[in-house]
Amino acid sequence: MSKKTAYLILTPGIVLLLFFLMLPLVSIIWPTFYDGGLTFNSYLVFFQDSYNLAILFRTIKISLIVTIIGIGFGVPTAYYIANSPKKWRGLLMSLTLFPLLTNSVVRSFAWINILGRNGIINTALLSTGLISEPLTLLYTEFAIIMGSFYLFLPVMIISLVGTFENIDTEIMEAAETLGANRLAAFVKVILPLSIPGIIVGSILVFTGTLTAYTTPQLLGGNRNMMMSTFLYQNAMALGDWQSASVIALIMIVTTLLVMKGFNTVAAKLDKRGEKYA
């Protein structure tokens, strides 16, 4: 295809993206740096306020926890799916995909039923007499972590199944023949080979939790805000557009730093130094 035709075909998309994604982004970010002259004041103010910092650190902490337990539960599950017979694999993949394609409001609502004051856990514990007062489970960081883990576990599993499918099972047998027990063979042989998948999955889960809106809104309440709900509150409830734009840029930069960070870790772990995402 000639260069001219190719660019002609690509133009409508480029124009729309420039005009309705890049321009709007620039138009919200620009005022945070310009106040009659170049200034970083908005950012200095943001980072000096301990309330703002608490929200930023909570967001990063929760994303990190969700990613770590996501790896812990996702790796064995994906390994199992990748090595199961074909007919089972299809069923297990459908069961993983189904929650992923179900609306996040529905998935968060499910956890309100479980964790709420009159929810299933409290009802069960009260009826057995283990507790006399309902526990406060909903509107806590714990609720956000459970909800986000539930939201993103399928993403981790799906990112990993493909990786495990591509690992030749014979190398596992070779390791065992050479005297490694099954766990050692998995940890020393299979796991290092699956690092690309783990990195991709971790980036998706970490940035997903970092930017998710529905789950912290429904399960966290106003006392446990995350960056996304904080942005929404500043923009729509408080009408503080300057702060909302500062939060927006911090979210974008954090997302990019997380991707960069995971890729650096991946390059360190894997001597071939490939880029994964």
Next chain:
Amino acid sequence: MRKQRGLSMFVFLVFAFLCIPLLIVTVTAFGEQASIQFPIEGFTFQWFAKVFEISSFMESLILSLQISFFATILALAIGIPAAYALARRQTAKTALLKSFFLSPTIVPGVVVGYALFQFIVVQLELPVYQGLLLGHFLISLPYVIRVVGSSLEQLDFSIEEVAWTLGCTKLAAFIRIIIPNITSGIFASFMLAFINSFNNIPVSQFLSGPGVATLPTILMNYIEYNYDPTVSALSVLLMLGTILLMFLIEKTLGLASVT
């Protein structure tokens, strides 16, 4: 695979964890009490009837279907030719352009929603409907570029060249040779883009206005003030929609191809 009882047990528990919360929602949709309880008492379909009686649910459902449909069609109209150009001309520059086309996925949803709200609603003073349509176009486009792009990568372009040699114009060859060979990819990308647009909250939340809001945002606002089995019933209906979509994808391209 040889027997690994511990692993099987672990995986069984993981899948129980994935399924049970949604099963509980399903069960609570049939309870007779006015407030959600589990286990339920009695059995009724009244909450499903109530879903259809609440006009804001029905109006927002129609709006959601419209927005997702038109946004996805727009994404296909722009995305299919773009994916073709990106596959046909693979240089360092087009690789960069491909990541530009995928860039809406890197920007957090709330940021996209907020930026569009500021730009379209506050500065340009366009109606909310246009804002929603553009926002959902941004959500849909990367799915089209990715899924149609991977279909095109598996296509042998020599069949197109044969058509050219036999006197077919480039446009005719694209429409009569390329498109029919990637229909399942187009269909799968339509389904994926549609469901992700339909399910989106953050972009829609910023771009809704009086009388113009998508179903998930209406449902979310409803949950914040009400706790009755109507929500469960609507959730069940939405899950049935998901099952139908998954079935359609499985029948065309196979679910494995979209993961």
